[in-house]
Amino acid sequence: MAKTPVTIPELVAQFGPTLNRIPATGWNADVEPDRIVKTHCCFCGQQCGIQLKVKDNRVIGFEPWEDFPFNQGRLCPKGVKRYMQDEHPDRLKAPLLRKDGTGFVPVSWNEALDKVASEIRRIQQTYGPDAFALLGGASLTNEKAYLMGKFARVAVRTANIDYNGRLCMVSAGAASKKVFGIDRSANPWSDIPLAKAILVAGANVAECAPITTNYLWQARENGGKLIVMDPRMTPIARNADLYIPVRSGGDIGVFNGMLHVMIERGWIDREFIARHTTGWDAVEETVRKYTPEYAAKIAGVPASMIVKAAEIWGPAPTSFLLHARGIEHHSKGVKNCMAAINLVVATGRIGREGCGYAMITGQGNGQGGREQGQKCDQLPGARDIENPEHRKYIAGVWGVAEETIPHKGLSMVPIMEAIHAGKIKGLLAISSNPMVSLPNSAFMREAYEKLEFFAQIDFFLSETARYADVVLAGSLMEEDEGTTTNVEGRVIHHQKAVDPPGHARADWRILCDIAARLGQADKFKFESPKAIFDELRVASKGGVSDYFGITWERIDREKGVFWPCPSAEHPGTPRLYEGNKFNHPDGKAHFQPVEWQPAAEETDSEYPIILTTGRVVSHYLSGTQTRRIGALVDQYPQPLCEMHPLLAAKLGIAEGDFVQVESRRGSVTVRANVVKTIRPDTVFVPYHWPLDRAANNMTVRAIDPVSNIPEYKICAVRVTRVPAPHDAIAELEMQAGGVR
């Protein structure tokens, strides 16, 4: 029974989150580091270069790394304070065993690993091989992501492995694959400043990808025009040439409406369309009814904005589309992305300097994490697990019989639903905190409580790890070595700065040791992450995401290498689709006609307000790391409910009042932040916090039928003014889920 062994406040008292405020050597200026390690930030998909200062096996500070081309020393506040996650009082330093009524007790690695292996065996023998599931994550290095996929198929032999990129990048990936045949941003970021029209759709760049801001502003210095679509006036929207305050879920109205106007005015490239694409006629037919007036009703904005957007985008000589979770986190997320990409293909502005598009990957290894085979439908090299040729090749690399590789399993939300339904009985997870990050938290908690066995590899006791039977003390990014693939498709090298503290171990060693206990030692005989990478290179060879020509040495020498890179002599591929060569067998881009459809849950008289969720600049994802760093918590200590003064007045709410935001599934009680920078029909609550402060208490468990991404960006709520809460959870520190 995976319930918390003692109360939440008792667990918080022991394991935090508590705040680290002081560097390992104090706020002294005179401490000379032993080493300065050139590496990368562990947080978002931009993977900024950073130098960590190390003394006596402790990370004591940072120094900007100005020579790394992507960020040239630039960092956001998370990157600056990232080193404060090291030498942290909450750090797990030994494996823990859940003891009912006592809490978690440290045990030996042998005891912990034996327990995990025997429970995997027991559950699979009792309920079948797929009754044990695995969850990976997109903060894992490529090496670890690869290892998770192999571990699932070769050691555990379950079909049910998926990863938390399912909550992040899959709509973008699916759309790109359908249109172009490759799931990757089409261009390096250096193309952004060369674009004369830029459309940022559903991306709060300033807070979620801050380093990209400079690229956008540089485009504008060069005379480029910026269009931003967002229900909230985000910091980049404030100074955009055109800000479109689109209703959440209304994006297709803007995209199809723009295309309608562009066709009418002759701003499409018919020669390109004829030579290099398929499916245009259906798109033209579909957007015929999307007059600005019709489109405006869907988008919830004045028709004139859609016309103006077409006037900026349509005739521009060069253009760049950037999209992110704002359009992707929908039950029509893939359609949203395809409708946006149609604007790129219709103008033929792709595959050359200053022309193309990118999805802004959210997680650290959001790109690489989705290529190496930890997705339920995928084998390494972004291969298809149902393709016989692909299976055969990977079976050869792994030295197993093809028929022993399981077929397609369940994706992340259906895995949780199968757990809830009693079909999956055991779970081993790493690099994710679903109790904060999955929609409909109450349902997810029920699911975790139904597991017969749950093990989590973690460096801090996250809100989810509290439900574990065994917690395996793993490693932070700076405690291990490996590669990630950044938002541009650039494969980069994370150097090891320090050893894991105490008895904590590198994640890959933990997985290999479990594999050995499951009788597969010979398939997991890796001496180092580099040995894993070398096998990954071979496994990816000939696949869409071909890493074969990439070595750690090359990455260091060239400051990153872009895939595909099929051979040692190959320079890598910063820009895809040059010469209008697309990755479908016919070499063409495939237009996808898109019709708008409503969200899974639209507003009604009972729940009349749209809730949209997202992030703030000083926190990262579920907050497991950033809610433990004092300076970042001080910057934004607790979630607020942003609402327009018109809505606030109607509800009798003033700035700073406590409000309950309530959907059919749950609620939060937080303070109101009354601002004119949001649509009056919409409220916003950031999602980094747990328990009674979790925005995902309200969100809806609806997923896109193609990508299976949850619909985080729209559900129906009501908002009421309430007294200050004083229960045991409310009294916790704010970083733990309390409220002040």
Next chain:
Amino acid sequence: MNGAETMEFFIDHSRCIGCRACVQACEECDTHRGVSMIHLETIMRADSVQTAPQVCMHCEDPICAQVCPADAIKKTPDGVVQSSLKPRCIGCSNCVLACPFGVPKYKAEINQMMKCDMCYDRTSIGKRPMCATVCPSGALAFTTRENIERTRQGVAIREWQFGGEVVRTKVNVLVPRSVQKIDVSIEQIGTTTTDEYDVAKLLMGD
């Protein structure tokens, strides 16, 4: 001085995204580790997301030094106005009140005024100031004037008019090309209209 190679400090308020990377990084600077000297002002959050970073402008004739009764505020030969000298500072806060940019802050725990010194420890050894190195938006930049003129549409100016007083600063601000100096008259203060950022108004259309 070799003009082309001289590095200067530039602020472009229109680029600021309020991320506070500058504030977080400032306290990592060796001479005042643990204390941030840069100010990041949120202008009127209810009306707008506008924010503005404020480093010391390093006036040619620093008002903070003029009003200091203890002669505790010194300027380096290259024009950097430093924090108060510990042996001299009497903690009177004259400088705090007099600075037209609101930069110096009195630190009660050390009974001394401290302020941005343009990361003198870094700039004196050829590094860029911490804030201008990490700033993700380019709102803060430490580079050559030539580079700014080549890469930015605005014009860099460093002359301010506060009522009857003209103040020239070492630090530049980027403004539209039509502006020659920044005229801050008393009447302007508190009269900023911010309706242009009201999403409800935008939704009403033309």
